[in-house]
Amino acid sequence: MKLTLNIWRQKGPNDAGRIVKYEMPNVDEHMSFLEMLDVLNEDLIHKGEEPVTFEHDCREGICGCCGFMINGLPHGPQRGTTVCQLHMRQFHDGEELWLEPFRAKAFPVLKDLMVDRSAFDRIIAAGGYVSVNTGCAVDGNAIPIEKQSAEMAMDAAACIGCGACVASCPNASASLFTSAKIAHLGLLPQGQAERDRRAVRMVAQLMEEGFGYCTNTGECEALCPKGVKLENIARMNRDYLKAAILYREENASAGGA
Amino acid sequence: MAINLDAKIPSGPIEQKWNKAKFDYKLVNPANKRKYSVIVVGTGLAGGAAAATLGELGYNVKAFCFQDSPRRAHSIAAQGGINAAKNYQNDGDSVFRLFYDTVKGGDFRAREANVYRLAEISVSIIDQCVAQGVPFAREYGGVLANRSFGGAQVSRTFYARGQTGQQLLLGCYQALERQIDAGRVKMYARHEMLDVIVIDGRARGIVTRNLVTGAIDVHIADAVALATGGYGNVFYLSTNAKGSNATAIWRAYKKGAAFANPCFTQIHPTCIPVSGEYQSKLTLMSESLRNDGRIWVPKKQGDTRASGQIPEDERDYYLERMYPSFGNLSPRDIASRAAKRVCDEGRGVGPGGLGVYLDFSDAIGRLGKKTIEERYGNLFEIYERITGEDPYSVPMRIYPAVHYTMGGLWVDYNLESTVPGLFVLGEANFSDHGANRLGASALMQGLADGYFVAPYTIGNYLASIKPGGVDEDHPECRLAKEEAEARIQTLLGIKGKKTVDEFHRALGKIMWDKCGMARNAAGLEEALPQIQALREEFWQNVTVPGSGAEVNQSLEKATRLADFLELGELMVRDARVREESCGGHFREEYQTEEGEALRDDEKFCHGAVWEYQGSEQAPVRHMEPLIFEHVHLTQRSYK
Numbered sequence: 001m002k003l004t005l006n007i008w009r010q011k012g013p014n015d016a017g018r019i020v021k022y023e024m025p026n027v028d029e030h031m032s033f034l035e036m037l038d039v040l041n042e043d044l045i046h047k048g049e050e051p052v053t054f055e056h057d058c059r060e061g062i063c064g065c066c067g068f069m070i071n072g073l074p075h076g077p078q079r080g081t082t083v084c085q086l087h088m089r090q091f092h093d094g095e096e097l098w099l100e101p102f103r104a105k106a107f108p109v110l111k112d113l114m115v116d117r118s119a120f121d122r123i124i125a126a127g128g129y130v131s132v133n134t135g136c137a138v139d140g141n142a143i144p145i146e147k148q149s150a151e152m153a154m155d156a157a158a159c160i161g162c163g164a165c166v167a168s169c170p171n172a173s174a175s176l177f178t179s180a181k182i183a184h185l186g187l188l189p190q191g192q193a194e195r196d197r198r199a200v201r202m203v204a205q206l207m208e209e210g211f212g213y214c215t216n217t218g219e220c221e222a223l224c225p226k227g228v229k230l231e232n233i234a235r236m237n238r239d240y241l242k243a244a245i246l247y248r249e250e251n252a253s254a255g256g257a
Numbered sequence: 258m259a260i261n262l263d264a265k266i267p268s269g270p271i272e273q274k275w276n277k278a279k280f281d282y283k284l285v286n287p288a289n290k291r292k293y294s295v296i297v298v299g300t301g302l303a304g305g306a307a308a309a310t311l312g313e314l315g316y317n318v319k320a321f322c323f324q325d326s327p328r329r330a331h332s333i334a335a336q337g338g339i340n341a342a343k344n345y346q347n348d349g350d351s352v353f354r355l356f357y358d359t360v361k362g363g364d365f366r367a368r369e370a371n372v373y374r375l376a377e378i379s380v381s382i383i384d385q386c387v388a389q390g391v392p393f394a395r396e397y398g399g400v401l402a403n404r405s406f407g408g409a410q411v412s413r414t415f416y417a418r419g420q421t422g423q424q425l426l427l428g429c430y431q432a433l434e435r436q437i438d439a440g441r442v443k444m445y446a447r448h449e450m451l452d453v454i455v456i457d458g459r460a461r462g463i464v465t466r467n468l469v470t471g472a473i474d475v476h477i478a479d480a481v482a483l484a485t486g487g488y489g490n491v492f493y494l495s496t497n498a499k500g501s502n503a504t505a506i507w508r509a510y511k512k513g514a515a516f517a518n519p520c521f522t523q524i525h526p527t528c529i530p531v532s533g534e535y536q537s538k539l540t541l542m543s544e545s546l547r548n549d550g551r552i553w554v555p556k557k558q559g560d561t562r563a564s565g566q567i568p569e570d571e572r573d574y575y576l577e578r579m580y581p582s583f584g585n586l587s588p589r590d591i592a593s594r595a596a597k598r599v600c601d602e603g604r605g606v607g608p609g610g611l612g613v614y615l616d617f618s619d620a621i622g623r624l625g626k627k628t629i630e631e632r633y634g635n636l637f638e639i640y641e642r643i644t645g646e647d648p649y650s651v652p653m654r655i656y657p658a659v660h661y662t663m664g665g666l667w668v669d670y671n672l673e674s675t676v677p678g679l680f681v682l683g684e685a686n687f688s689d690h691g692a693n694r695l696g697a698s699a700l701m702q703g704l705a706d707g708y709f710v711a712p713y714t715i716g717n718y719l720a721s722i723k724p725g726g727v728d729e730d731h732p733e734c735r736l737a738k739e740e741a742e743a744r745i746q747t748l749l750g751i752k753g754k755k756t757v758d759e760f761h762r763a764l765g766k767i768m769w770d771k772c773g774m775a776r777n778a779a780g781l782e783e784a785l786p787q788i789q790a791l792r793e794e795f796w797q798n799v800t801v802p803g804s805g806a807e808v809n810q811s812l813e814k815a816t817r818l819a820d821f822l823e824l825g826e827l828m829v830r831d832a833r834v835r836e837e838s839c840g841g842h843f844r845e846e847y848q849t850e851e852g853e854a855l856r857d858d859e860k861f862c863h864g865a866v867w868e869y870q871g872s873e874q875a876p877v878r879h880m881e882p883l884i885f886e887h888v889h890l891t892q893r894s895y896k
Binding site for chain 1: 306309310313324325326327328329331333334343345381383384385386387388389390392393394395396397398399400401415417418420422423424427430431432434435437438444446469498499500532533535536537538540541638639642643645708709712756758759800802803807808810811
């Protein structure tokens with residue numbers, strides 16, 4: 001099939017950037033979307049031009065590296081699919097596509113379709129963990145976990161941290177991402193001890209990074225490639241409200257022998 | 258430099274070696290730990306676990322990864338599970354059985370003491386991961402669930418749907434982020450290691466390139482740990498992530514770290530077949546699918562009927578036929594070769610005849626679609642997205658693909674390479690899987706090395722040295738930095754006619770054809786000059802657009818490929834000299850009458866350890882003899 005691509009080209013973080021049009025005369029329907037861009041890039045290099053920079057690594061839909069907007073949708077038109085798993089049979093001959101980076105204040109563009117998502121790491125660092133040093137764990141079967149809780153925790157833990165939720169949100173909110181971790185750990189007995197602290201600290205970091213507020217538009221859930229649910233945000237809000245009242249940072253004056 | 262291949266295996270009975278070692282290791286006083294710094298390269302299961310644990314212990318850690326976040330490391334893509342000798346199923350598992358299965362599965366080419374320790378530690382890994390909140394699959398009673406994997410007759414594999422690697426890595430990443438927040442680990446994401454710095458015979462630091470700004474920097478530490486994964490991408494097409502590369506271990510090799518068993522490559526039997534010339538990578542379908550899927554091809558050559566049109570008695574369930582006791586759960590090397598054999602006989606299915614069926618219709622009939630969906634739903638979805646076919650109604654088509662490399666930098670029992678102070682963890686080392694890795698054992702080894710072995714052994718090393726003493730202005734640091742810069746300038750300045758990917762595909766084809774699933778002397782002898790010629794052409798005719806002072810993905814690929822072009826040659830040399838078949842290394846000249854791998858324990862019951870001799874001379878092959886005291890050397894049989 002024949003496709004026309006309009007791709008955002010931006011040399012670096014300080015460049016203004018612009019859309020450049022490329023014709024793809026011969027696209028195989030069995031190619032993945034990124035393989036099509038590989039073909040374009042090989043062609044550009046042969047012509048002495050710079051290839052289009054896009055992030056990718058595993059190409060199996062699990063590492064969360066890839067992701068950009070195709071016609072205004074993060075990861076493109078197929079539901080539940082990262083762009084590396086999107087195949088060209090989802091498009092038709094003669095189609096014109098617009099490829100742009102994920103846009104958010106907290107995701108500055110580094111080059112072309114590549115953005116900086118390190119804000120996500122800082123949100124996790126703020127409390128998205130169970131504080132258990134290596135070596136001090138009890139037997140894996142010592143604490144039974146209801147199958148349903150384990151399954152629901154797994155549903156939330158399936159988040160790949162790609163940023164599609166932020167890119168799809170009119171407020172550029174990272175609530176789905178943050179709440180997925182809060183829900184994952186909050187649904188398990190191991191996550192209870194730090195549940196309040198986690199909610200307070202992660203939400204504070206979320207705001208610190210410059211993401212917008214959640215107004216329950218639900219775009220994030222609709223466009224999440226891993227099907228992470230909006231109900232996680234409700235869990236986060238509940239945990240946060242409770243913790244905002246009950247949680248206090250520990251008193252620094254404690255000490256002793 | 259004289260090479261020291263003392264494996265430093267502790268004395269005493271095998272069950273007590275690790276405890277004895279831990280007691281004998283020297284300790285660093287808690288107050289002194291922060292004076293020592295450790296560099297960890299790679300943030301997958303091995304590196305992430307090591308960096309987090311070393312941080313928890315109080316050392317100053319600098320962690321590096323080339324991806325934009327430590328959570329992206331390729332451990333994340335592991336699907337099926339992680340083994341542990343918990344015996345929760347009461348089916349006769351034990352530490353000794355896991356040890357035995359791993360040594361046998363590795364075709365008797367791994368060091369017994371290391372494997373025993375791995376099996377012993379396996380149980381603690383599960384406990385640690387559960388404590389971190391890894392959402393493993395559970396039974397209704399709330400206890401952990403298990404599944405079976407190839408090469409084992411007990412059910413000891415723990416899993417989190419088809420995303421076990423992801424969940425284990427996230428546990429590890431979260432532990433790492435906790436240490437980053439605590440200020441005990443400094444994280445350098447989007448940094449690629451380009452060289453290791455050796456001063457006075459000890460590893461003292463690394464040279465990195467910042468992949469955003471292009472800055473080349475030197476980082477100094479008291480010890481360096483490489484956990485940079487395997488080198489399967491030497492084949493271009495593999496199940497590895499696109500960025501997975503051998504540069505860190507290859508640079509270390511050129512600085513004196515010996516490389517062991519480079520030719521031991523695992524070809525995974527169940528991957529989605531290649532669909533066209535544009536193919537950029539291969540996607541694995543978890544081995545766990547073989548629990549319920551039955552593998553077959555038509556009995557007749559060139560049978561082009563649709564799968565549903567071929568009656569039961571005209572199908573050859575060849576694994577069940579050839580290996581009745583393990584059947585579809587035969588180990589990976591055996592299942593891969595069997596697939597190749599039936600395709601070579603002209604009985605393969607799908608385009609080009611390079612595929613076999615993995616059929617779930619019996620299991621769906623027996624258990625219902627819902628159960629199958631619960632077990633493998635996400636894998637079925639991946640398959641459908643890639644191929645456009647629905648595996649609930651037509652059988653999957655699969656074919657073997659390069660998946661894992663058992664070879665890697667030689668390490669002793671302490672995971673220390675032949676360069677003092679340079680430790681190697683996870684897939685990057687050669688230690689535990691011999692000539693073939695069993696399924697669900699890579700995650701086990703990565704986490705064992707990272708959480709439970711390296712933090713002890715690195716501590717022992719640090720206790721024997723004084724912290725600090727060199728800085729970034731040391732002549733060796735300046736030299737390593739200048740060399741890295743010059744190499745990049747050379748690559749950018751060639752401005753030839755062919756792209757990096759074109760060279761990489763060409764290398765991959767040579768490696769797959771001549772040093773892939775089956776190898777022979779004639780092919781390997783042809784491959785050597787072909788790789789050398791390709792490498793020469795690369796340095797004269799590659800084109801790398803852009804500059805070094807910005808994000809430049811072509812340049813990243815070029816520096817990685819330059820090292821693959823050297824490593825490929827070493828793999829071929831190793832495969833040529835090893836005149837036997839064992840595990841993933843199948844030399845066509847050495848097979849039984851039934852076509853099984855024929856080992857030669859008289860001549861090759863050893864690890865082949867290669868020492869770099871400079872670019873002008875061929876490397877030297879040393880041997881680390883393997884002694885089997887607990888598992889008897891026998892021909893593997895899965896019949």
